[in-house]
Amino acid sequence: MYKIASIGGDGIGPEIVAEGKKVLEAAGEKFNFAIEWTDFDIGADRYLATKKLVTEDDLAELKKFKAIYFGSIGDDRVKPGILEKGILLALRFHFDQYVNLRPIKLLDGVETPLAGKGPKDIDFVVVRENTEDFYVGIGSRFRKHQTIELDVVRDIYNVKFGLDVTSDAEEIAYQIGVITREGARRVQTYAFNLAMQRKKKLTSVDKANVLSDVYGLWRDVFLDTAKNYPGVTTEFNFVDAVTMWFVKNPEWFDVVVTPNMFGDIITDLGAMIQGGLGLAPGGNINPKGTSMFEPIHGSAPKYKGRGVANPIATIWAGSLLLDHLGEHEAAAAVVKAIEASIRDGMVTRDLGGKAVSTSKAGSYIAECVKKG
Amino acid sequence: MYKIASIGGDGIGPEIVAEGKKVLEAAGEKFNFAIEWTDFDIGADRYLATKKLVTEDDLAELKKFKAIYFGSIGDDRVKPGILEKGILLALRFHFDQYVNLRPIKLLDGVETPLAGKGPKDIDFVVVRENTEDFYVGIGSRFRKHQTIELDVVRDIYNVKFGLDVTSDAEEIAYQIGVITREGARRVQTYAFNLAMQRKKKLTSVDKANVLSDVYGLWRDVFLDTAKNYPGVTTEFNFVDAVTMWFVKNPEWFDVVVTPNMFGDIITDLGAMIQGGLGLAPGGNINPKGTSMFEPIHGSAPKYKGRGVANPIATIWAGSLLLDHLGEHEAAAAVVKAIEASIRDGMVTRDLGGKAVSTSKAGSYIAECVKKG
Numbered sequence A, B: 001m002y003k004i005a006s007i008g009g010d011g012i013g014p015e016i017v018a019e020g021k022k023v024l025e026a027a028g029e030k031f032n033f034a035i036e037w038t039d040f041d042i043g044a045d046r047y048l049a050t051k052k053l054v055t056e057d058d059l060a061e062l063k064k065f066k067a068i069y070f071g072s073i074g075d076d077r078v079k080p081g082i083l084e085k086g087i088l089l090a091l092r093f094h095f096d097q098y099v100n101l102r103p104i105k106l107l108d109g110v111e112t113p114l115a116g117k118g119p120k121d122i123d124f125v126v127v128r129e130n131t132e133d134f135y136v137g138i139g140s141r142f143r144k145h146q147t148i149e150l151d152v153v154r155d156i157y158n159v160k161f162g163l164d165v166t167s168d169a170e171e172i173a174y175q176i177g178v179i180t181r182e183g184a185r186r187v188q189t190y191a192f193n194l195a196m197q198r199k200k201k202l203t204s205v206d207k208a209n210v211l212s213d214v215y216g217l218w219r220d221v222f223l224d225t226a227k228n229y230p231g232v233t234t235e236f237n238f239v240d241a242v243t244m245w246f247v248k249n250p251e252w253f254d255v256v257v258t259p260n261m262f263g264d265i266i267t268d269l270g271a272m273i274q275g276g277l278g279l280a281p282g283g284n285i286n287p288k289g290t291s292m293f294e295p296i297h298g299s300a301p302k303y304k305g306r307g308v309a310n311p312i313a314t315i316w317a318g319s320l321l322l323d324h325l326g327e328h329e330a331a332a333a334v335v336k337a338i339e340a341s342i343r344d345g346m347v348t349r350d351l352g353g354k355a356v357s358t359s360k361a362g363s364y365i366a367e368c369v370k371k372g
């Protein structure tokens, strides 16, 4: 019996999480486990009604779970950034989910925008660092001849910034990114271990030729960590170049590890080459704490309640969740069932096929899981 | 008569600049102007011999020119970052070349890696900010329990940072990005003016939902600037999303404006969709000072002297240079000649065709310019 938290969130979030639950429950029936869901009301509606994003109580409750099943957040009534930072990033940071795991895999029967590439060419995993870099939220903005004192304590590493900036510019803004040795080491170690289970090839992506301080440290740690994995072939790619190779030679990649911001960018590109955001899952993992699984797409408010949202990314994220719980057979069965639904055309209109509804697409996958 | 500075640089740089000069001289013959070249010996060889990157003397001399024709820098004997920052970025910053102009245009006869896309789908321009953001080179790296005092004066905007960081982390690195109101305004204004000459559509790319301080300012300035251009249709895209749309729907774009670092990334992706780095030119423009034109690729040391380097990106950069000098007809003739060489297969092996040498490919384009 697994206790799993769920946060439907905004827009299409609740609909697609509902389909994901259907499928995970079907997997439970088939593979002999039960799931008890605890739903959390977190998102734009509650925020607009109460001004609460994620409360101390939410965090204390969520902490009891090994896994959170997350839909999506984002709402047209709220300024960009508020919900993303106040909910999604707040959870990733609070639970120190330092690995953001994003498989880039073109499933059989899915179209990629890349000419002449097929499922055997597009099958790699991006391990995105998830708690540091330019996502730490340190920055400010001010007018001419002003001095700013900033004092930020990042709880994880106890980093304290006291900043004093003066400027003649009419208005100036700055943003600080932070990388620590331990922060780089832990996510890189995760990536090396993953590479050992796959084709033993690991690509590190950075921009050490320009952002030499943060990514210079990232590289040094990578070279250190690599010494423990003599069987893994490693390479460095600059982030600008890697976007080219994802498009031109995706077959070169097996496991890719990268700091937070570049990871954000290259995994969206990866999502597109695997057929689009409707098909791209992600896991936010703290191996010793509370992890969170989500589609990497947003809340698509304009499609809310219309039954057209593609549930596959969320269902696939559910498969990552099962993997995380150790239910590897069930996890594999879910991906197989997704592939069956694509083969049979029982997919939402974005994938063509029979253009069925969100709920029909989800139910079909659940049935396939049960039938095996 | 135009006086133009040239810097061949490292690796294949000198070979491709030689072809570019051939073509610009041919254009001069055809369109009645002469060029006087002044070559500068700047690059890895001099650095290794003398430890000099760009000297005060170099800068004083270069300042006399309206345009620099630049090859490429980068050498395996030098640690990544030294030459890039010490030469390329140093020139961009010193001459305050705040516009990095990068046309993304699929020429007739060139293959794109995108399925079902042709020259009419891929034809836009990225205007990359070129003097601010995370390229300002402010950052540091240090060990546990240490306090750092940083004092950086950016000459352009007179920004002074006094930074005091303490940390319990084993080792920590940070990097600071800066955006100023004036810095954003001038490059955005350039982009709006360009959009007015094209299809009157401008896309601003940022990540304001996470890096809210720097890119929040960028957005506010954009909204302000847009008020002066009621005829231009505008939109915001997040950088992660834009990498998807470049690949899926490049035909959506006309002019794209973006801060420095994201500009670096998305223009490499753009280069790939227009057929690869061999075909991607860039201009570093200061409308009132010394500008610099270059292929956006690197120095490819392993191809040096083998006669296989594709000179098209550099020749196309020469066309941007001519445009900058006001020689619009000659500039257009150079691009037409490049297209003719592709149609006739007189291209280097990376483009297939007759797989001719660097020098044959350049000469053919020069001939086509002369013949008109």
Ligand SMILES: CC(C)[C@H](C(=O)O)[C@@H](O)C(=O)O
Residues within 6 Å of the ligand: A084, A085, A088, A089, A264, A296, B209, B210, B240
């Ligand atoms: C919504 C946003 C904050 C988030 C991110 O930037 O991490 C998203 O783009 C993602 O990739 O999960």
Ligand SMILES: CC(C)[C@H](C(=O)O)[C@@H](O)C(=O)O
Residues within 6 Å of the ligand: A209, A210, A240, B084, B085, B088, B089, B264, B296
């Ligand atoms: C070589 C490097 C410093 C440079 C940059 O990052 O700007 C290059 O990638 C470019 O795009 O011109």
